[in-house]
Amino acid sequence: MVEVLIIMCRRFLPLVLVFLFGSGFRPAGLKSTGGLPADSYSRIDAYARTTPDNQARSIASLADYLTTPARTDMDKVRVIYAWMVSHIRYDIEAVNNRGSQRYYSELEYANRVLRQRKGLCTGYALLFNHLLKRAGVQALSIRGYARTEDKEAGQPVRAIDHEWNAVNIEGEWYLLDLAWAVTTAPTGQTSNDFYFLTPPEQFISQHFPTDPRWQLLPQPLSKTAFDRFPKLYDPYFQMGFGPDFPHDGQLRVQGQAELTLQNDRPLEYLCTVSRFGQSKGAEVPVAVSHTGSSQQLRIAVPNKGWSTMHVFARPRGNDRVKKYDCIASFSVYNG
DSSP: OOEEEEEOOOOOOOOOOOOOOTTOOOOOOOSOOTTOOGGGGHHHHHHHHTOOGGGOSSHHHHHHHHHTTOOSHHHHHHHHHHHHHHHOEEOGGGTTOGGGGOOSSHHHHHHHHHHHTEEOHHHHHHHHHHHHHHHTOOEEEEEEEEOOSGGGTTSOOOOOOEEEEEEEETTEEEEEOHHHHHHTOOTTOSOOGGGSSBOHHHHTTTEEESSGGGGOOSSOOOHHHHHTOOEEOTHHHHTTOOSOOOSOOEEEESSEEEEEEEOSSOEEEEEEEEETTOSOOEEEOEEEEEETTEEEEEEEOOSOEEEEEEEEEEEOOOOSEEEEEEEEEEEEEEO
16 A cells, blocks of 8 residues: 655745854855755754854854854855754744834844844844854845745735845855745754755746846846746755746646646656645646656646646655655636
8 A cells, every 4th residue: 555645835934024173164065055965064064053052142253153163155154054044943923023023223133133043034134144244255135025825826926025145155146045944944954955055047936136136147037027937846946857947837727737847857746726825735637748858747627716736746666655745836727
């Protein structure tokens, strides 16, 4: 008997943007590292996690302690990231209490986050900036739109409600999102490292900066194009789907949806359809055919009107328990 385990889409916590070692670490490469193996920074991460509390009483003392063994700017970025995702929790209580997050200066707010060990996306971004500034590495906060909910698949994202970081490592800019790294962490882990130095062509799928320069793409996309995207989840990229993801997240169908995905790996799929914007739905039939690296999915859509369709995938195998991860959701109108 085969058991099927569906890993539902990791729903992002609401993101609120408030405006008011002996010989040292081993050198790290400078390639974008979305989906990096967990052991690639094991020594750095262990050092950060075990930082004594008395070294974290100020931005200066914490930055100095964390980066003393660092050999490269990449080491500095990673050790500060590792400390923050293991010591700063996402402030759920503050999501509906914007007044508690007012601040008079960026430095004042960064110090508050350090002192309280909790913050929202702006707090993560600002503390990260100031720790790196002390360490001599340039980092910036990037404001913009973020697609956080299934109901936004293929729909305009209307609010500038998120903040993340760009960091300059030896003359090249990279993107990362500490708040999402924390709020989408798998059970039992402190962070989801997909959001550490995520490749720009993947980052743009769910993040749209107000300043197009910070897309870090050769040809920046328009907000209109961004608004048409589906809601993608990090397993989409971690399973080997290319950056040429489906750009139309709103599908109009007559009883059956058709998708073409690009992946060289042998995969199994499972699909569900739910009431519009909801994550839990009923499993529906899906037929899969292959043409080279193209995988064509034909998905039954029984519900009339608007609904949300989730696509799950897993590497093909003979496991007794089949674990599927959510890779994307689409807004579907069955007329």
